[in-house]
Amino acid sequence: MMINMDICANKLRGELPTSLSKLQMLEYLNLSRNTFDGHISKQLDHMLNLDTIDVSHNKLSNEIPKSLEKLQHIQVVDLSFNHFEGEVPCGGKFANLSVKSFLRNYALCGAPKFHVPVCSDGAKKHNNVNMLRVDFFLASGGFALVLIVWVLIVVTKYRKRGLEKHDQEEVERFHGITLPMITYRMLSQVTNKEVKALVQ
CATH class of the missing domain: 3.80.10.10 (Ribonuclease Inhibitor)
Structure with missing residues (x-):
């Protein structure tokens, strides 16, 4: 002791x-x-x-x-x-x-x-002022964090929408384009010479 x-x-x-x-x-x-x-x-x-x-x-x-x-x-x-x-x-x-x-x-x-x-009254209230300052900064920090998270969510959401819109536009660009139908008979009529020309 x-x-x-x-x-x-x-x-x-x-x-x-x-x-x-x-x-x-x-x-x-x-x-x-x-x-x-x-x-x-x-x-x-x-x-x-x-x-x-x-x-x-x-x-x-x-x-x-x-x-x-x-x-x-x-x-x-x-x-x-x-x-x-x-x-x-x-x-x-x-x-x-x-x-x-x-x-x-x-x-x-x-x-x-x-x-x-x-x-003075100001000196007597010094502690209270300091506590208010601490509370204010804590509240400000919390608000700033919430604001940053909200902005990130909004930006992510709009980016996703933009990508979806871009993909939809790409699909619409090719919509209506008809590819020619190629049959086995058509392929069988292609000569060896034509095949070699395509490969070259």
């Missing part, structure tokens, strides 16, 4: 593994002074025994999950020197945090005590 995890200053990079949330007995988590990027998983709120979390001096971005307000035992939070944006959570134990927890995250907004700009 792991209680403390300290892997600071190890030149680690990449996104934070979501499997961290499975360490539900963890009390101390220090991932600072690496080059982690991406976002903090919302699933970290499953780590109910967490007392300290330090992810400072990384390249983490996106919003600070509001779900972290559920951490009832959290005392120390250091998210400074990253690229977080949006509103700083201020519910639960986060209400006891100070400006030191969020230093040098220039796109944050929220309560004045954190020394960040007050969030």
